[in-house]
Amino acid sequence: MDAITAAQTLSEIGYLLRQQEKERFRAKAFSAAAWTLALERPDLEALASAGQLTSIDGVGEGIARVLKELVETGQSRYLNRLREEMQQPARADESNLDLVDYRGDVHSHTGWSDGRATMQQMAEAAQALGYDYLGVTDHSPRITVVHGLDAEKLVAQSREMSEVQRNVDVKLLQGIEVDILEDGSLDLPDAVLEILDVVIASPHVKLRQEPAAMTQRMLRAAAHPHVDVIGHPTGRRPGAREGATYDFEAVFKEAARNHVAVEIDCDPARMDLSPEMARLALECGCNFTVDADAHAPAEFAYVPMALWMARRAGIPKERILNFLPLDELTMALEK
Numbered sequence: 067m068d069a070i071t072a073a074q075t076l077s078e079i080g081y082l083l084r085q086q087e088k089e090r091f092r093a094k095a096f097s098a099a100a101w102t103l104a105l106e107r108p109d110l111e112a113l114a115s116a117g118q119l120t121s122i123d124g125v126g127e128g129i130a131r132v133l134k135e136l137v138e139t140g141q142s143r144y145l146n147r148l149r150e151e152m153q154q155p156a157r158a159d160e161s162n163l164d165l166v167d168y169r170g171d172v173h174s175h176t177g178w179s180d181g182r183a184t185m186q187q188m189a190e191a192a193q194a195l196g197y198d199y200l201g202v203t204d205h206s207p208r209i210t211v212v213h214g215l216d217a218e219k220l221v222a223q224s225r226e227m228s229e230v231q232r233n234v235d236v237k238l239l240q241g242i243e244v245d246i247l248e249d250g251s252l253d254l255p256d257a258v259l260e261i262l263d264v265v266i267a268s269p270h271v272k273l274r275q276e277p278a279a280m281t282q283r284m285l286r287a288a289a290h291p292h293v294d295v296i297g298h299p300t301g302r303r304p305g306a307r308e309g310a311t312y313d314f315e316a317v318f319k320e321a322a323r324n325h326v327a328v329e330i331d332c333d334p335a336r337m338d339l340s341p342e343m344a345r346l347a348l349e350c351g352c353n354f355t356v357d358a359d360a361h362a363p364a365e366f367a368y369v370p371m372a373l374w375m376a377r378r379a380g381i382p383k384e385r386i387l388n389f390l391p392l393d394e395l396t397m398a399l400e401k
């Protein structure tokens with residue numbers, strides 16, 4: 067049992083526990099332990115046979131028992147029981163996802179908005195993971211609390227990007243995470259969006275809009291000629307904040323028609339889309355991105371720990387942009 071597979075098991079347990087009010091604390095513990103495994107990739111077999119699994123940061127007795135069983139049997143009865151209790155779909159067999167084929171993340175933040183690291187640090191972290199590319203997608207101006215980027219700042223950012231690009235091997239894509247405003251228009255003019263390599267349009271505010279209005283809002287974003295990806299499509303935070311409700315089928319079909327990908331945001335606090343919703347998007351013909359939405363280098367590990375979600379939804383790698391080589395990704399984003 068390698069650390070990444072174990073991380074995905076703990077992450078799925080954390081995700082399922084998060085849906086239960088009384089288990090929130092335990093859910094966070096499982097997610098945190100999953101994150102440690104994905105980051106540090108300890109030798110679980112050696113630690114298990116030495117009885118030292120609890121020496122891993124964030125692994126107490128309970129999680130150690132789950133890990134021990136995973137090492138010994140490749141299974142977790144606890145996870146199987148949770149899946150059954152929560153009637154989770156079993157589609158994993160239809161998926162051919164393997165982390166080694168993951169080529170790069172297209173949604174990340176830097177100190178230009180609310181990220182906690184510089185572009186150089188984020189680029190180096192992506193390079194260390196062997197990524198071919200990294201989308202730098204800071205926030206648009208409407209998100210005033212995080213000092214979003216207007217046209218002027220984007221120009222300044224692109225100058226820094228050329229500098230950083232000279233020092234790293236990973237291809238940096240300049241992008242934006244643009245806010246989908248209440249009426250479905252976007253928080254930056256078309257002329258600005260047009261020149262960026264990647265445009266992620268995400269709902270952040272007024273998520274409790276009445277469903278019919280929310281549907282119109284999302285349909286408009288999905289039909290926008292410069293949008294490449296719908297970011298964390300519901301805006302939910304499992305266990306903390308309900309996401310937006312709208313006619314998902316209509317919006318996913320519109321996205322598919324316009325070659326707009328929908329995102330699986332791997333941040334354990336988001337897990338948005340859920341496996342069930344991702345399955346619906348797959349059936350509606352959508353392509354996907356699977357992103358960490360990293361705000362610091364360590365958060366790139368969210369993808370390895372959460373890849374189970376896409377697998378659980380039965381999504382094949384051919385439908386996920388992050389599995390494309392750079393030239394094909396660039397073609398997919400050219401629209």
Ligand SMILES: [Zn+2]
Binds near residue numbers: 243297298
């Ligand atoms: Zn966002």
Ligand SMILES: [Zn+2]
Binds near residue numbers: 173174175243359
């Ligand atoms: Zn983001």
